[in-house]
Amino acid sequence: MRIPCPHCGERGNEEFLYRGAACLPRPSAEAPDAQWHDYVYLRDNPAGSHRELWQHVHGCRRWLVLTRDTRTHAIAAAVDVAAAAP
Amino acid sequence: MTYSLWRVAREALRGNTGWEPAWRDPAPKPRYDVIVVGGGGHGLATAHYLAKLHGITNVAVLEKSWIGSGNAGRNTTIIRSNYLLPGNEVFYEHSMKLWEGLEQDLNFNTMVSQRGVLNLFHSDGERDAAARRGNSMRLHGADGELLDAAQVRAMVPLLDFDNARFPITGGLLQRRGGTARHDAVVWGYARAADRRGVDIIQNCEVTGIRVEGGRVRGVETTRGYIAAGKVGLACAGNTSRVAAMAGLRLPIESHVLQAFVSEAIKPLVHTVMTFGAGHFYISQSDKGSLVFGGDIDGYNSYAQRGSLPIVEHVAEACVALLPCTGRLRMLRSWGGVMDMSMDGSPIIDRTPVDGLYLNAGWCYGGFKATPASGWCFAHTIAHDQAHALNAAMRLDRFATGALIDENGAGAQPNLH
Ligand SMILES: Cc1cc2nc3c(=O)[nH]c(=O)nc-3n(C[C@H](O)[C@H](O)[C@H](O)COP(=O)(O)OP(=O)(O)OC[C@H]3O[C@@H](n4cnc5c(N)ncnc54)[C@H](O)[C@@H]3O)c2cc1C
Ligand SMILES: [Zn+2]
Numbered sequence: 001m002r003i004p005c006p007h008c009g010e011r012g013n014e015e016f017l018y019r020g021a022a023c024l025p026r027p028s029a030e031a032p033d034a035q036w037h038d039y040v041y042l043r044d045n046p047a048g049s050h051r052e053l054w055q056h057v058h059g060c061r062r063w064l065v066l067t068r069d070t071r072t073h074a075i076a077a078a079v080d081v082a083a084a085a086p
Numbered sequence: 087m088t089y090s091l092w093r094v095a096r097e098a099l100r101g102n103t104g105w106e107p108a109w110r111d112p113a114p115k116p117r118y119d120v121i122v123v124g125g126g127g128h129g130l131a132t133a134h135y136l137a138k139l140h141g142i143t144n145v146a147v148l149e150k151s152w153i154g155s156g157n158a159g160r161n162t163t164i165i166r167s168n169y170l171l172p173g174n175e176v177f178y179e180h181s182m183k184l185w186e187g188l189e190q191d192l193n194f195n196t197m198v199s200q201r202g203v204l205n206l207f208h209s210d211g212e213r214d215a216a217a218r219r220g221n222s223m224r225l226h227g228a229d230g231e232l233l234d235a236a237q238v239r240a241m242v243p244l245l246d247f248d249n250a251r252f253p254i255t256g257g258l259l260q261r262r263g264g265t266a267r268h269d270a271v272v273w274g275y276a277r278a279a280d281r282r283g284v285d286i287i288q289n290c291e292v293t294g295i296r297v298e299g300g301r302v303r304g305v306e307t308t309r310g311y312i313a314a315g316k317v318g319l320a321c322a323g324n325t326s327r328v329a330a331m332a333g334l335r336l337p338i339e340s341h342v343l344q345a346f347v348s349e350a351i352k353p354l355v356h357t358v359m360t361f362g363a364g365h366f367y368i369s370q371s372d373k374g375s376l377v378f379g380g381d382i383d384g385y386n387s388y389a390q391r392g393s394l395p396i397v398e399h400v401a402e403a404c405v406a407l408l409p410c411t412g413r414l415r416m417l418r419s420w421g422g423v424m425d426m427s428m429d430g431s432p433i434i435d436r437t438p439v440d441g442l443y444l445n446a447g448w449c450y451g452g453f454k455a456t457p458a459s460g461w462c463f464a465h466t467i468a469h470d471q472a473h474a475l476n477a478a479m480r481l482d483r484f485a486t487g488a489l490i491d492e493n494g495a496g497a498q499p500n501l502h
Pocket of ligand 2: 005006007008009056059060061062
């Protein structure tokens with residue numbers, strides 16, 4: 001799998017660190033335990049399009065939001081977190 | 087037909103014309119008492135124990151492809167009960183005991199080979215951790231021995247003992263661990279369940295789960311609607327997708343794990359060895375191929391194939407541990423999609439939907455669990471209540487905080 005970093009260009013995925021699903025709604029500090037449980041532990045885990053966080057640790061070190069198909073690894077979009085829609 | 091030496095001899099003399107199919111190929115009935123979704127090792131074992139131990143024989147196992155086409159037929163066949171935590175170790179030791187009697191129970195040669203599982207270590211800290219784990223195993227009634235470097239050298243002489251980075255200072259050995267033939271486990275459980283009346287229905291994908299008034303009523307399939315008193319999910323890597331049909335969102339991510347075999351060579355590794363520091367493990371098949379693997383690829387995947395960086399890493403680790411394999415050719419590699427849970431341990435439990443049961447979260451270690459998983463899942467389905475052996479493997483442990491986190495890695499499935 002090759003990841004098109006918006007800053008460095010296309011690089012092998014071994015240069016990146018994977019962090020999991022992107023943009024899970026983070027509860028407020030006062031939110032009930034049930035909401036925190038859902039945030040920390042539950043995942044949609046789709047077979048298909050998945051928005052996910054990767055860090056280019058061996059490159060620009062920026063965090064990216066990838067939109068990737070989990071069945072084919074085709075990457076539809078790779079944007080810097082600062083530019084990503086919430 | 088019961089298999090025996092006498093039967094083999096008789097068929098040899100009659101040109102092997104008397105063998106019958108090992109299980110029937112029935113059309114689905116309109117209704118079953120229990121439907122098990124997923125014809126991997128766990129689903130088939132569940133059906134066997136439901137019929138054998140709980141007298142529930144109006145059972146169907148629905149498999150979207152052929153039985154054993156998932157991880158049951160893709161794993162590296164290691165069996166062991168060398169876990170640290172109480173919620174896990176009692177369960178895996180029960181599984182080991184079932185392996186030890188499995189061939190007699192199933193009347194099938196599952197090729198259980200107790201060739202030992204050896205976890206290598208390289209530092210004082212690692213040895214202390216291995217000793218602690220070994221003590222935990224022994225306190226739970228399993229076997230475990232701490233070996234020093236000389237004892238490891240006597241067992242497996244060709245390792246790179248004086249490796250500059252990871253010198254081998256000893257190992258934790260479980261002699262009762264080893265391997266079993268994965269396909270034979272699938273076929274053995276299928277045949278045994280079929281003989282007790284269970285319908286094994288292949289090419290039958292579950293596409294929906296009908297829930298009315300909070301209770302499961304049946305499943306939609308590619309071969310029509312089938313009503314059920316109870317439904318058990320044993321879908322491994324596809325668990326999240328199938329559970330979503332009943333409105334459940336689970337603490338699971340699907341990840342791919344690869345495995346590799348080399349060309350066949352003379353006996354070199356007669357035990358199962360793990361080289362944790364190199365993220366590598368290896369054994370040798372009866373045909374002579376080295377069978378080995380490493381870490382999961384590390385990102386969500388439903389593709390039953392992996393990426394090249396892991397292939398390279400695993401090959402490097404192999405040569406680091408066994409320099410004599412440097413000229414050996416890799417024959418094949420493949421991948422399987424695994425249900426990685428948020429604490430690295432499995433779930434065998436009821437669900438918030440009445441009559442719907444969950445068997446999932448096996449990560450990269452569910453083959454060894456196959457007998458106990460089926461045994462406990464059958465109990466849980468039959469009695470609508472967990473057995474003491476799977477009492478800790480609850481779905482709500484992520485909410486209550488009673489996690490079973492062997493590695494202490496937290497809710498990060500690609501680190502388990
Ligand atoms: C490369 C690799 C190496 C491994 N090595 C080891 C090892 O050495 N030791 C060990 O203990 N474990 C190992 N494992 C893990 C082990 O293989 C799995 O944890 C275990 O096989 C999972 O249980 P199962 O056999 O029931 O799964 P599977 O065989 O995957 O069974 C699930 C079945 O459900 C079916 N299914 C899915 N969705 C549907 C649907 N909608 N309708 C109908 N059917 C459906 C699938 O087709 C599949 O056949 C390894 C895994 C891999 C991938
Ligand atoms: Zn970059």
